Amino acid sequence: MSFTVTILGSASARPTPNRHPSGQLVNIHEQYYLVDAGEGVQQQLIKYGINPLKIREVFISHLHGDHLYGLFPLISTLGLYGRRTPLKVYAPAPFGEMLAAHLRYFDTQLPYEVVWVEVDTTKHRLLLENRSIEVWSIPLRHRVPCAGYLFREKEPALNIEKYKIEKYGLSIAQITAAKRGEDVVLADGEVIPNAELTYRPYAPRSYAYLSDTNYSAKAATLCRGVDLLYHEATYAAAEQRSARDRGHSTTLDAAKAALKAEARRLLIGHYSSRYKQLEPLIEEARTLFPETYATVEGETFTIEKQR
Amino acid sequence: MSFTVTILGSASARPTPNRHPSGQLVNIHEQYYLVDAGEGVQQQLIKYGINPLKIREVFISHLHGDHLYGLFPLISTLGLYGRRTPLKVYAPAPFGEMLAAHLRYFDTQLPYEVVWVEVDTTKHRLLLENRSIEVWSIPLRHRVPCAGYLFREKEPALNIEKYKIEKYGLSIAQITAAKRGEDVVLADGEVIPNAELTYRPYAPRSYAYLSDTNYSAKAATLCRGVDLLYHEATYAAAEQRSARDRGHSTTLDAAKAALKAEARRLLIGHYSSRYKQLEPLIEEARTLFPETYATVEGETFTIEKQR
Numbered sequence: 001m002s003f004t005v006t007i008l009g010s011a012s013a014r015p016t017p018n019r020h021p022s023g024q025l026v027n028i029h030e031q032y033y034l035v036d037a038g039e040g041v042q043q044q045l046i047k048y049g050i051n052p053l054k055i056r057e058v059f060i061s062h063l064h065g066d067h068l069y070g071l072f073p074l075i076s077t078l079g080l081y082g083r084r085t086p087l088k089v090y091a092p093a094p095f096g097e098m099l100a101a102h103l104r105y106f107d108t109q110l111p112y113e114v115v116w117v118e119v120d121t122t123k124h125r126l127l128l129e130n131r132s133i134e135v136w137s138i139p140l141r142h143r144v145p146c147a148g149y150l151f152r153e154k155e156p157a158l159n160i161e162k163y164k165i166e167k168y169g170l171s172i173a174q175i176t177a178a179k180r181g182e183d184v185v186l187a188d189g190e191v192i193p194n195a196e197l198t199y200r201p202y203a204p205r206s207y208a209y210l211s212d213t214n215y216s217a218k219a220a221t222l223c224r225g226v227d228l229l230y231h232e233a234t235y236a237a238a239e240q241r242s243a244r245d246r247g248h249s250t251t252l253d254a255a256k257a258a259l260k261a262e263a264r265r266l267l268i269g270h271y272s273s274r275y276k277q278l279e280p281l282i283e284e285a286r287t288l289f290p291e292t293y294a295t296v297e298g299e300t301f302t303i304e305k306q307r
Numbered sequence: 308m309s310f311t312v313t314i315l316g317s318a319s320a321r322p323t324p325n326r327h328p329s330g331q332l333v334n335i336h337e338q339y340y341l342v343d344a345g346e347g348v349q350q351q352l353i354k355y356g357i358n359p360l361k362i363r364e365v366f367i368s369h370l371h372g373d374h375l376y377g378l379f380p381l382i383s384t385l386g387l388y389g390r391r392t393p394l395k396v397y398a399p400a401p402f403g404e405m406l407a408a409h410l411r412y413f414d415t416q417l418p419y420e421v422v423w424v425e426v427d428t429t430k431h432r433l434l435l436e437n438r439s440i441e442v443w444s445i446p447l448r449h450r451v452p453c454a455g456y457l458f459r460e461k462e463p464a465l466n467i468e469k470y471k472i473e474k475y476g477l478s479i480a481q482i483t484a485a486k487r488g489e490d491v492v493l494a495d496g497e498v499i500p501n502a503e504l505t506y507r508p509y510a511p512r513s514y515a516y517l518s519d520t521n522y523s524a525k526a527a528t529l530c531r532g533v534d535l536l537y538h539e540a541t542y543a544a545a546e547q548r549s550a551r552d553r554g555h556s557t558t559l560d561a562a563k564a565a566l567k568a569e570a571r572r573l574l575i576g577h578y579s580s581r582y583k584q585l586e587p588l589i590e591e592a593r594t595l596f597p598e599t600y601a602t603v604e605g606e607t608f609t610i611e612k613q614r
Contacts, residue, residue: 013384013387014387015353017353039346039349039350039376039377039380040347042322043324043327043346046322046323063412063413065380065413069376069380069383072376073346073373076372077321077322081321098408101405101412105404105408106370106372
């Protein structure tokens with residue numbers, strides 16, 4: 001039951017020789033979600049051994065090119081690979097128009113459907129729900145409509161303590177009832193409370209992707225208790241004014257958000273091309289939030305299960 | 308007076324971990340021309356130490372994504388870099404519509420103008436002429452309208468043999484006349500033929516870019532005498548049928564074109580992702596045309612001056 005985040009791009013709008021624009025792959029229970037799709041994202045997937053056909057759905061935070069230019073080439077390549085499954089793309093308007101233009105000029109014969117799901121970036125909404133996860137939108141504060149995404153694992157099914165089965169001589173039907181959360185009535189009429197028989201194997205895990213944005217207490221609060229928080233940190237703290245004016249964050253803004261969210265760990269990225277070394281950025285964020293880590297392309301962050 | 312070709316991309320439509328889609332940089336007398344612009348071309352430029360602002364004009368062979376997807380992100384980045392000089396893009400129709408869509412959705416405030424020059428891919432036409440070069444279109448045979456581009460250096464100015472200046476005691480005016488190609492009349496009435504005084508410092512050099520195409524004797528003939536010929540070779544010779552059906556060439560098609568063109572050297576590229584090793588492709592082409600070389604990203608091919 002994996003829950004990992006692989007970094008495909010860590011740059012901001014101006015790429016550098018070694019940093020690509022935004023892109024991440026979230027793997028929850030072997031369901032793969034692409035989050036943002038900067039130029040070159042398909043090649044980054046291949047480079048890190050991920051078959052692009054595995055992508056189930058795509059989440060785009062906003063319609064700036066450094067978060068989107070790689071999606072259209074990827075859409076074409078999935079066609080060459082013979083994808084047949086429809087591909088849902090969650091993105092703000094007017095993504096549908098952009099997609100229509102792309103299909104008209106580049107992919108008139110695409111063998112699968114690309115389905116746009118409009119994201120209202122002003123609302124905290126449940127966008128996707130399946131047996132394993134929920135994905136929620138998080139309103140952000142950027143120069144254009146922009147949403148973060150919160151991936152939450154669902155409560156895992158109850159497990160039953162093996163020795164209790166023997167102790168009470170439980171039948172298959174009783175075990176099934178207990179796993180559904182019911183109390184169990186034994187043959188002699190004794191009622192065994194569900195809590196005595198079962199346990200949650202682990203706490204539901206969560207990941208939040210907040211990019212691009214000014215510091216937002218509201219966004220952080222919506223991610224409260226998140227295991228892993230990605231927050232953009234385009235600038236060092238000294239560039240607070242540039243950050244604010246351009247709808248971006250500093251290292252300390254990101255750390256403040258992690259504190260506010262009571263996150264376990266913080267990832268920063270979307271580094272301005274002016275920063276050749278990441279260490280000073282990390283050090284700066286750690287002054288406020290020690291559990292800060294740098295997004296580095298090709299690295300995978302695992303969210304471990306905790307009981 | 309440089310004349311070089313730097314390889315930015317060597318892959319066909321499906322990129323591999325180490326090969327990018329089509330892109331080349333032609334440098335003639337420190338004028339930089341981008342030829343095709345597959346995804347990631349801006350990052351390839353940066354990676355190989357070329358400032359994207361240096362690009363004067365862009366030549367797009369056809370409107371398939373693997374030759375074009377990188378142009379739009381590059382256009383955006385040039386805006387971030389503060390380009391003010393208009394950028395001419397030579398490309399077949401309907402590139403103008405694609406450009407308009409791009410500008411509408413991504414670059415509403417671009418600080419420079421992108422000017423589309425329509426290329427009629429059925430005609431051999433002079434597209435660009437300046438003091439240093441001419442660029443001609445070469446009709447190709449692909450699944451969609453597609454043009455090759457022939458870059459020809461202009462005849463270099465005549466040089467004058469230094470010792471003739473002394474021998475005949477030539478004045479500045481007489482030297483200038485000789486350099487213009489005129490005969491010189493000495494004070495005593497003697498006429499010195501221009502050919503005795505001057506020489507061409509080197510033969511005009513040329514580069515032809517032929518991609519994507521079936522073998523075309525006509526295209527090869529239009530490049531007759533070219534110093535360096537790039538010809539796509541998507542497939543090995545064994546895949547002749549796939550090549551023909553898909554509007555592409557094999558290694559031997561490329562070699563045949565080089566023979567027909569009486570080229571000095573041949574570059575092949577646009578390799579199908581199925582070929583992990585290039586050596587067998589090169590060996591195959593060399594059976595027909597020994598002076599064949601592989602395009603490898605980051606490599607620069609220099610066309611040396613020859614008298």
